[in-house]
Amino acid sequence: MHSARGEKHWIIPDAYIPEISSGSLLSHESVCVLNVSSEEALINFTIYFEDRDPIEDILVVVAPRRTKHIRTSSLNKEGTPIPVGVPYAIEVRSDIPIIVQYSRLDSTQAENALMSVVAYPLR
Amino acid sequence: MHSARGEKHWIIPDAYIPEISSGSLLSHESVCVLNVSSEEALINFTIYFEDRDPIEDILVVVAPRRTKHIRTSSLNKEGTPIPVGVPYAIEVRSDIPIIVQYSRLDSTQAENALMSVVAYPLR
Amino acid sequence: MHSARGEKHWIIPDAYIPEISSGSLLSHESVCVLNVSSEEALINFTIYFEDRDPIEDILVVVAPRRTKHIRTSSLNKEGTPIPVGVPYAIEVRSDIPIIVQYSRLDSTQAENALMSVVAYPLR
Amino acid sequence: MHSARGEKHWIIPDAYIPEISSGSLLSHESVCVLNVSSEEALINFTIYFEDRDPIEDILVVVAPRRTKHIRTSSLNKEGTPIPVGVPYAIEVRSDIPIIVQYSRLDSTQAENALMSVVAYPLR
Numbered sequence: 001m002h003s004a005r006g007e008k009h010w011i012i013p014d015a016y017i018p019e020i021s022s023g024s025l026l027s028h029e030s031v032c033v034l035n036v037s038s039e040e041a042l043i044n045f046t047i048y049f050e051d052r053d054p055i056e057d058i059l060v061v062v063a064p065r066r067t068k069h070i071r072t073s074s075l076n077k078e079g080t081p082i083p084v085g086v087p088y089a090i091e092v093r094s095d096i097p098i099i100v101q102y103s104r105l106d107s108t109q110a111e112n113a114l115m116s117v118v119a120y121p122l123r
Numbered sequence: 124m125h126s127a128r129g130e131k132h133w134i135i136p137d138a139y140i141p142e143i144s145s146g147s148l149l150s151h152e153s154v155c156v157l158n159v160s161s162e163e164a165l166i167n168f169t170i171y172f173e174d175r176d177p178i179e180d181i182l183v184v185v186a187p188r189r190t191k192h193i194r195t196s197s198l199n200k201e202g203t204p205i206p207v208g209v210p211y212a213i214e215v216r217s218d219i220p221i222i223v224q225y226s227r228l229d230s231t232q233a234e235n236a237l238m239s240v241v242a243y244p245l246r
Numbered sequence: 247m248h249s250a251r252g253e254k255h256w257i258i259p260d261a262y263i264p265e266i267s268s269g270s271l272l273s274h275e276s277v278c279v280l281n282v283s284s285e286e287a288l289i290n291f292t293i294y295f296e297d298r299d300p301i302e303d304i305l306v307v308v309a310p311r312r313t314k315h316i317r318t319s320s321l322n323k324e325g326t327p328i329p330v331g332v333p334y335a336i337e338v339r340s341d342i343p344i345i346v347q348y349s350r351l352d353s354t355q356a357e358n359a360l361m362s363v364v365a366y367p368l369r
Numbered sequence: 370m371h372s373a374r375g376e377k378h379w380i381i382p383d384a385y386i387p388e389i390s391s392g393s394l395l396s397h398e399s400v401c402v403l404n405v406s407s408e409e410a411l412i413n414f415t416i417y418f419e420d421r422d423p424i425e426d427i428l429v430v431v432a433p434r435r436t437k438h439i440r441t442s443s444l445n446k447e448g449t450p451i452p453v454g455v456p457y458a459i460e461v462r463s464d465i466p467i468i469v470q471y472s473r474l475d476s477t478q479a480e481n482a483l484m485s486v487v488a489y490p491l492r
Binding site: 132134135136137139171172173174176177210211212214227229231236237238239240241242243245 | 374437481
Binding site: 251252271276278279280282311312313314315345346347348349351358359360361362363364367 | 378381417420457458482485486487489
């Protein structure tokens, strides 16, 4: 049995899905979760905007002893996805401790640009 | 009612507004703030330089349950903006806890480059 | 005698070896370790995937008062390397405290892209 | 009087001065220090390598209430600079608390790539 490690609550203030892709790679963001434990982790996303109310309770499961690199374009609330080309922020809560990193690949212009941060843990 | 989370005091040592943009994207920096609380957050920026006194008390409001991705080029003290092409540093203080991330897009050369860090929290 | 500093346990949720390189630089990732102590550090890697069991107990030694920038493509378990083009995550354990940073250079498209994070320390 | 904030000891495991520049920007790294206090900060750098002994006691002063974005190519020990094209790591010590961020611009290929991390604080 492997016990859960990390934190249950993580914040990513700078999220943005680029509208445009060019070249061979698609612009995208990933919320990368590691669950080192022998139990399933149930993840709950809240999406915050600049000018409208948050979208709450988008749920994702991460299997035991697995990572999951979650494309933000795959997140949706009753079929409605996160809008592209809009600044937003992400709150990640989990029922057990996990570790969260956020990365963005922007291929708006022909060559790709990358950025990445470990999310900010709330304790 | 949602309570405030994060820290009231954050530091970004490496700030720089590129002088040049090329291609389809404008060079810029953003200070990305998330206010998860049900109260307004009043943000106070101090801008430090290498060779002159700091600019103090630039104020920005972030609404309850909202993110704000603040372009540093929009910050100004009585109409005077932060100079471009000059190394500087940013201190962010807030009356309630928030979470702060800093990102820069540099399109000095034709294809864009990205960097991002979660700001350093002072406790 | 210099004593060990840092932490013994670090996590990198977002790892990925790009399949393609173009231009003059090879796509690669590095796990960069600093051992400030006067003793050798014995590093133990666990590699987590999205859809299969982890690879455990890949061992690397970092000499006293040295850094080592470990290419993930050099890591292997009984001759089997980490697969390219697959999302994965890295757990780094050490017998003495060290400091760990992770960087990726992606040259899938002709110009290179860089990202870097300090790994997340577990205490 | 402004008191010092941050930490006195910071680590950057992944440092590297690219050998090549192309396009309009020079490849370089910066160690960006913020001294929010009313006192001068005396910074002491140790440079660690993969295959030789560290270079110790490179000294830099950061003035009160100022930032300093220190190009690593400007650091030298009795006239000997840090070699280019070699993986290394940086230890930053200060007599008073400061905040440290590290950024690299790589223009080996024609378009620039950027990466940045807040250094890891040792407490």
